[in-house]
Amino acid sequence: MTEAATDTPRGIPALIERVLRTRPLRVFLHYSETGGPLFASGLAFQALFAVFGALFVFFAVFGFWVRGDTVLRDSLIELVQRSIPGLIGGKGSLVSVDTLLDQSILGWTGVIAAAVLLWTALNFLGSLRQAVRILFTLPGPTTLFVLLKLKDAGLALVFGVVLLVSAGLSVFSTTFVDVAFDFLGIGSDSELGRITGGAVGLLIMLALDTATLAGSFRILSGIPIPWKNLWVGALMGGVALGALKILGTQLLGGASRNPLLASFAVLIGLLIWFNLVCQVILIVASWISVGMSDAGISARKLTPEEREKEQEEQLRAARRTLAEVERQRLTTALADASLLKRRRIEKSLERLDEELAELSA
Structure with missing residues (x-):
């Protein structure tokens, strides 16, 4: 009995042992040991170029629908502004709305530009897949390279459609709230109306981010994650990304106030922003990976035999x-x-x- 009591750590060693056993710390240790911060930095650099390619191709393909509907266009631009602060629209943004709406893939120049930019965006998806699989201690996919690129292109197209649907839902929800408030005799420009409209917009962004993260982990990366682990982790990531988006304006504002960065503040701010976003994505992947390991669930695709x-x-x-x-x-x-x-x-x-x-x- 005396030896057992002596072997049991007490005081600060016992506290350190308990902290080391907590899941958040084990997640961050796993994230660091598998090279998560390095992957996030590389992905952020790729994302900075990929997002321009994605915007060009998206507005070149879907632009003819957006131009004819100003309400849908404004809602879509607001959705992108909330997702990536400082990218399009507004004073000091990198890309103007008029420039995007004038894009076209008609002609050889447009086709070549679209192909190069699309390839850049697909390379980002491939790098994200590889980083997530490494965090799950899995080797690279064995699928043929061409099939992987086709899969990535299909996912990019689905994401573009989801973005349009989200913009449509935003228009519908805003209209519904306005009609409901008018029926109740409450002005849509009142404090309650603004709070409700903002809450609806945040919920749509949360749903979009959660679905995107879930698709990145299970479909893009090809990992058979149990649905409970997947959606809990994706929802946590969606909340974290939502908090980042709320703080995004302050982040870009801080960069612009730095005299050393003032000349290219938005570009630096976006690079920092993408780094934080990629860190969140990979930390969530580590959270799911550690949770599956604790439950004894293999991340590999195996037949019953x-x-x-x-x-x-x-x-x-x-x-x-x-x-x-x-x-x-x-x-x-x-x-x-x-x-x-x-x-x-x-x-x-x-x-x-x-x-x-x-x-x-």
């Missing part, structure tokens, strides 16, 4: 380890055993040797 075979191999390895430990114990005991016990131990060692030979076959 392969999973059964792997479990059998793990059982054989465990039995082999136990047999080796027992053999070591008996070998140590044999040196000090009496003549009567020696014979019994030797027979036990013979049985263990046969068992080890069978398990190693």
Whole structure:
């Protein structure tokens, strides 16, 4: 009893041990040990170029729908502004709305430009896939390169459609709130109306971010994450990204007040912004990975036969380890055993040797 009490850590060592066992700390340790911060920096640099390619292709393809509907256009631009502060529209933004709406892929110049920019955006998706798979301690996908690029292009198209649908939902929800408030005799420009409109916009952004993260982890990365782990992690990431977007204006404003960065403040601000966003994405991936590991859930895609075979191999390895430990114990005991016990131990060692030979076959 005294030895057990002495071996149990107390005070500061006990506190450190408890902290080290907490999931948030284990997640950050896993994130750091697998190179998460380095991946986030590289992804942020790629994202800065990929987002321009995505915008060009998106407005070149869907621009003819957006130009004819000013309400949908304004809602879509507001959605992009909330997602990436300082990118389009507004004073000091990198890209003007008129420039985007004038884009066209008609003609060889437009086709070549669209192809190059689309390739840049697809490369970002490929890098994101690789980073997430490494955080799940998985090798790269075995799918053919061409098929992977087609998959990435399909996901990019789906995201563009989802962005349009989100803008449409934003228009619909705003109209619905205005009609409801008018019916109740409350002005839509009142304090309550502005708060409600802002809350609806944040909920739409939360749903879009959560769905995007879930798709990035399960579909883009090709990892069979259980639905509960997936949606809990994606929702946490969506909330974190929402908080970043709320603080995005202050971030860009801080960069513009720095005299060393004033000449290209928005560009630096966007690079910092993308780095933070990529950090959030990869930390959420680490959270899901650690949670699956704690629950004993494999992140690999295995058929039932392969999973059964792997479990059998793990059982054989465990039995082999136990047999080796027992053999070591008996070998140590044999040196000090009496003549009567020696014979019994030797027979036990013979049985263990046969068992080890069978398990190693």
